[in-house]
Amino acid sequence: MTNYQTLWEQIRDEFKNHVSPTTYATWIKPVIPVALNKNQLILELPSPLHRDYWKAKLSPRLVEYAYKITQTDITPKFVLKEELQQKQQMEQSIQSANQSVPTFKKRTHLNPNYTFQKFVVGKGNQMAHAAALVVSDDPGKMYDPLLIYGGVGLGKTHLMQAIGNRIMQKDPKKRVKYVTSEAFTNDFVKSVQQHKSEKFRKEYRDVDVLLVDDIEFFADKGGTQEEFFHTFNDLYDDGKQIVLTSDRLPNEIPKLQDRLVSRFAWGLSVDITRPDLATRIAILKSKAKFAHIRIPNNCLEYIAQSINSNVRELEGALSRVKAYARFRQASITLSLTKNALHGLDIQKANSKAISIPAIQKMVASYFNVSVRDIKGKKRVKTIVIPRQIAMYLSREITKTSLPKIGKAFGGKDHTTVIHAYDKIKKNLKTNPDIQNYVEDLKGELQR
Numbered sequence: 001m002t003n004y005q006t007l008w009e010q011i012r013d014e015f016k017n018h019v020s021p022t023t024y025a026t027w028i029k030p031v032i033p034v035a036l037n038k039n040q041l042i043l044e045l046p047s048p049l050h051r052d053y054w055k056a057k058l059s060p061r062l063v064e065y066a067y068k069i070t071q072t073d074i075t076p077k078f079v080l081k082e083e084l085q086q087k088q089q090m091e092q093s094i095q096s097a098n099q100s101v102p103t104f105k106k107r108t109h110l111n112p113n114y115t116f117q118k119f120v121v122g123k124g125n126q127m128a129h130a131a132a133l134v135v136s137d138d139p140g141k142m143y144d145p146l147l148i149y150g151g152v153g154l155g156k157t158h159l160m161q162a163i164g165n166r167i168m169q170k171d172p173k174k175r176v177k178y179v180t181s182e183a184f185t186n187d188f189v190k191s192v193q194q195h196k197s198e199k200f201r202k203e204y205r206d207v208d209v210l211l212v213d214d215i216e217f218f219a220d221k222g223g224t225q226e227e228f229f230h231t232f233n234d235l236y237d238d239g240k241q242i243v244l245t246s247d248r249l250p251n252e253i254p255k256l257q258d259r260l261v262s263r264f265a266w267g268l269s270v271d272i273t274r275p276d277l278a279t280r281i282a283i284l285k286s287k288a289k290f291a292h293i294r295i296p297n298n299c300l301e302y303i304a305q306s307i308n309s310n311v312r313e314l315e316g317a318l319s320r321v322k323a324y325a326r327f328r329q330a331s332i333t334l335s336l337t338k339n340a341l342h343g344l345d346i347q348k349a350n351s352k353a354i355s356i357p358a359i360q361k362m363v364a365s366y367f368n369v370s371v372r373d374i375k376g377k378k379r380v381k382t383i384v385i386p387r388q389i390a391m392y393l394s395r396e397i398t399k400t401s402l403p404k405i406g407k408a409f410g411g412k413d414h415t416t417v418i419h420a421y422d423k424i425k426k427n428l429k430t431n432p433d434i435q436n437y438v439e440d441l442k443g444e445l446q447r
């Protein structure tokens with residue numbers, strides 16, 4: 001299958017996940033990809049009505065999804081069937097299409113964009129990053145296997161492939177193989193069906209570095225686990241490097257054989273957690289830089305504050321803003337950013353109901369004091385500041401009336417709440433410590 005078809009299928013799947021079934025059936029399903037020519041994705045539409053609708057409503061999203069998939073600016077060009085027939089030259093563009101999407105290195109299946117240079121290090125991933133560097137410096141020695149685990153879209157694949165890319169960069173002769181556990185499973189099943197087990201084994205065991213993504217997919221797959229066990233042993237015994245990723249620790253993967261669980265623990269397991277605000281901003285800055293997006297810092301901060309779920313969503317928001325600006329032929333400003341992100345599902349997801357007791361509990365544990373202290377009367381600074389922050393957040397997040405907040409804080413007068421609220425609000429403008437506390441806590445509360 002050619003690149004533009006694969007690309008379109010991925011874009012189409014994104015639409016499918018985000019629009020109503022009717023919109024999908026009416027406007028998206030009938031589209032036929034024709035070519036990809038110098039980053040222009042040419043799509044055939046059945047009628048002028050479709051073209052108008054796509055131009056007015058769906059194009060920005062297409063640009064956003066295409067960027068998410070390829071990390072490249074792809075613009076759509078819509079053609080109607082009859083126009084196409086008149087243009088025989090289109091044949092040529094179809095041929096050149098295959099060269100213009102960033103291709104994955106064929107032999108290794110590594111994405112060349114997933115490098116250490118493009119990986120932003122922050123609180124949630126510094127351990128994993130450090131371990132990955134060690135492994136790429138000296139594969140098969142210190143941490144074998146290296147297991148990187150954590151939630152979706154947090155950079156596990158990026159880091160794993162950065163190891164592969166760096167090893168290849170240092171020594172192009174090294175045989176690095178990246179595979180998802182799903183692809184490993186499919187290859188294995190096929191090899192059994194087609195009696196090609198030898199070929200399969202050679203492919204997976206004749207390598208210096210094996211990178212296996214998303215091993216949670218091995219759950220419940222006894223036959224594949226058996227095969228992987230032998231692959232693992234062969235490589236390990238030969239001092240080859242194995243890197244694995246998973247969304248959880250191996251002992252939490254259902255029906256993963258004990259012998260695999262114990263082998264995966266032989267090396268080092270490091271987790272990646274959600275990035276804090278500062279890291280989210282740094283990631284956006286880096287993404288904007290590499291994608292040549294001119295975007296002011298206050299816009300990046302707004303995006304980073306609005307989206308704290310994972311880096312993939314963060315990237316999606318940035319490309320959405322970019323696409324939005326492009327289609328309005330405007331430069332990116334804060335109000336444009338707000339409009340572009342308005343109604344994004346993720347924001348709705350973030351604004352889940354948070355109660356005052358939940359805020360008190362979170363603030364107490366963040367500052368290592370008790371909820372009783374937060375609600376109490378002690379006047380020491382180590383308690384007063386957390387208490388004032390808890391009151392401020394209660395007002396900001398829950399919009400509860402001041403007397404009710406006072407009541408929830410051990411029956412205090414509403415003037416005490418006003419005082420706390422005003423004080424934190426003022427400090428937020430000048431005091432970086434207070435800014436960090438409040439941002440961190442907001443992020444934690446919205447997880």
Ligand SMILES: Nc1ncnc2c1ncn2[C@@H]1O[C@H](COP(=O)(O)OP(=O)(O)OP(=O)(O)O)[C@@H](O)[C@H]1O
Nearest residue numbers: 118119120151152153154155156157158283311312
């Ligand atoms: N620290 C980071 N710096 C720069 N980009 C990052 C960082 N973390 C994640 N990303 C980007 O976020 C996107 C998602 O990352 P990736 O696919 O590696 O996540 P993942 O943890 O493997 O997710 P999944 O569990 O869904 O496979 C990628 O485009 C990646 O480049």
